[in-house]
Amino acid sequence: MAKTIAEINQKIKQGKAVVVTAEEIIDIARKKGVSKAAEEIDVVTTGTFSPMCSSGAFLNIGHSSPRIKFGGGRVYLNDVPAYTGLAAVDIFLGATALPDDDPRNKIYPGEFRYGGGHVIEELVAGKDVRLEAIAYGTDCYPRRKLETWININDITNAILFNVRNAYQNYEVGVNLSDRMIYTYMGVLKPELGNANYCTSGQLSPLLNDPYYKTIGVGTKIFLGGGTGYVAWYGTQHNPNVPRGDNGVPLEPAGSLAVIGDLKQMKPEWLVGTSMLGYGCTLTVGIGVPIPILSEEILRYTTISDADIFAPIIDYSEAYPKMEASSLGKVSYAELKTGHIKIQGKDVPTASLSSHYKAQGIASILKVWIEKGEFLLSESVAPLPGTESGITIKPLKERPVME
């Protein structure tokens, strides 16, 4: 029954493609059986909506008269510093960048009300953003100062380029210490007061294609409310972690680098986010379509929350000290009941990833494909798999002798 992406695209163009979400497929396959479901269904859509710190935007501001060269100088967007080490008017704005005068954690826990992620959200919303630049001036770029309003609609290029998104599985954060801690996994109450998790589970893109059989470089995706592409494998992409019998990693594993035109994205799918005591970031909406090319691929998409396990990690000691100790594993089905048991204690759970929005993304992508507005792309190179030998390298510190 093997299908090709070209055949599926033909059906999409004719408005005949059968598309279901990664949640709908679970029941369908249970009722019809994998074989029949694989024959009938062409695409399964996934979705995730989570804070993803390794996100940012490349902007080309356009040339002023007289010209100014940002490279080697400084640029601020609404007081948030952007990276200028590029050609004259190209800058990169990272999601976690903070205004120079933000008190950070000097007043603990820092509030981190406004940072790079918030500027990106405002740009996408079409709001004017104040740009301030200081440059050193050259013969061909004489200007040394610039202060102006910019708007995404008036600048030449705005490209979202996130080097690590859509993590394949993630840890459950808890706190064993006797004081409140403020982490990227949220506010964690002392003595196992709560447990926070952060993937969309059975809807998550890479959990539905655990061995990267369809998702690869060049895969067209839903990104921030518009379309984008998988640009590369994400930083810290780590396919060689322990996996369950179903192939699903039992720890954080693969990740995606994604790229897309920021101009066609929407602020409800790219949200500036503040993690108390931790910093600013960007919550990113991503949806990846999985073409059902074979029964095997369909079987992977039938993964349910009960089959996905996440390690429970203490963020007061084990995580900051880089100790590889887990307090056990817990399934997403258990996490989603609102309570889990850790060391005999009943611990209330919460998610930092919005399942509601993830469902929305999978549904929107489904509609786009059904209407023939979104065609699938062939990947041009696979993501490194378990055979690649890629592992995460911890930093080997070497003393610097003066």
Place this chain on the structure above:
Amino acid sequence: MAISRRIVLHFPPRITNQSIVCRLAKDFDLSFNIIKASVTPGEEGLMVMELSGDQRNYDKGIQYLTEAGVKIQSLSQDVVRNEDRCTHCGACINLCPTGAFTLEPKTRKVLFDHNKCVVCELCIKACPPRAMELYF
């Protein structure tokens, strides 16, 4: 006419050892629901309560409190969810001490029960998209 209001009571140190609040029920037929209280003898005390009853009795009760030396403020703060900013992640759910946030099982939407909110403000800064807002 029956009314119900949330009020903040400030007890000066000299009266924190007297029984005052119970007389609202006894003498004025008012019912009260203490939302937040920190009253230590010899120190200034603070109490947030929802006071309900007949309008006339309510006014008499307030007059009694004022004459007893209690400073009264209407509950000036209110926590409201900015629906446009809420992403329904659920980070607030296990932080809220009164369980004002719940997940709708099917849609996984986060529901906010304003009536359960005691304005402790824990959710305000802990909300990643900062959708919880404090109004004065």
